[in-house]
Amino acid sequence: MPTTNGLDASFELTKHAIALKAQSIDFVMRYYSHNATKNLSLAEARALSDAGLEIGVVWETSGTHSGFFNRLQGLADGSAAYQLAANSIGQPAGSTIYFAVDYDPSLADINSPISAYFSGISDAFDTASNGASSYRIGVYGSGLCCKTLLANKLAEMSWLSQSTGFAGSKDYASSQSYNLIQYLPTKITVDDGGDLSVDPDATNGTRSAGLFTIL
Template sequence: MTVLTGVKAPFELTQYAIAIKQQGIDFVIRHYSHQAGKSLSLAEARALTDAGLQIGVLWEAPEAHLGYYTRAQGCADGAAAYLMAQAVIAQPSGSAIYFALPDVAEADGAASRYVEGVNQAFRAAAAGERQYKVGVYGSGACCQALLADGLASVSWLAAGGERDYTGYSLRQQAGALLPVDDGQRISVSMVSHSPERPAGLFRVL
C-alpha cells in the first residue's frame, strides 16, 4: 500500500482543493460537527473528490472535560455523525468516522464507555443502510486498548503519541503553512498514513 500524506483543517477547503492537490497532498481530514462553519458539506466533498483528493472525517466535541465522555454522549455523537455521513455527504459504506478522545477521556474507563455509545448508535442506524467503521483519535494507549476491545476498527495517533505504538492507520504531525492560490498560505495540521493499514478514507460521487 502507498504511503499517503494528508492535512487536517477545521475550515472549508473548497476553494483550495486544486492547490492542495498540487502541493502533493493525497487526502484531507475534515469535520462532522454541530458547528455549521466547521462541518464538511456535500459541495466541499465533491470539490475535494474532483481535485483527486481522498477525504477523512473526524467528530471532535468542543468539550474536553471528563464528564462529557459518557455512553449516552457517545450515542448522541455517534448518531449525529452517522446522520451527517449518510444524509448529508452520502459517505460510502465501509469508510470510517473518527472520534477524538482527549487525554482526559482515558481516565476511569470514560473513553471505552463513550466509544461503546458510538458503536451502539452505529448499530442502531446501520440496519439495511450504509455501514461505517468506528475510528478513534487519541493517545497510543487509548487507541490500542479500544482496538483490542473491538470498539474501534481504525486508529489515529495524536501528536506527541507514544513512539512504540505502531498499530495506527493515521498519525498526527506538526502544523504547517500550506501555499495556495495568489500567494496565500493556509494553516493546517499534517497527517501521515501508515502504508500497512487502511484508514477508511473515501471519495464521493
C-alpha cells in the same frame, strides 16, 4: 499500499482543492460536529473528490476532558455523526468516522467513561443502520487510548495524535500500529499566495485509513 500524505483542517478547503493536490497532498481530514461552519459540506466533498483528493472525517465537539465522555454522549454523537455521513454527505459504506479523544486520558478514563462513550457510538451506528452498520468506528487520540480501544474492539481504526508526550504515543508510533498519524502544525502556501495553518498527516502503508471519495 503506499504511504500517502495529507492534512487536517477545521475550515473549508473547497477553493484550495486543486492547489493542494498540486502540492502532492493525497487526502484531507475534515470534521463532523454540531458546528456547521466547521463541518465538511457536500459541495466541499465533491470539490475535493473532483480534484483527486481522498477525504477522511472525524467527529469532534468537546472531547477534551473525562467529564465529557459517557454512554449517553456516545449514543448522541454516534447518531449525529452517522446521519451527517449518510444523509448530508453520502459517505460510502465501509469508510470510517473517527471520534476524537483530544486530551491525555489515564487508563482509568479509557476503561470507564471513554469505553462507555465508544460503546454508545457502536450502538447508535447499529440502530441507525438496522443492525448492519455502514461505517467503521475510528478513534483519534493518544497511543494508550488508541491501543486500548482497539484491543477491546471498541474501535477498528486509529488516528494517532501529534502530541508525542501523551501516554503510549511514542511506542504506538514506533510500532506503526496506527492507520493515520498526525504531525505538528505547519503552514502551506496556496494558490492565492496566502498561507493555511494545518496539521500534516500520513497514512500507514500497511493499513487502510478508511478514506473515501464521492461522485
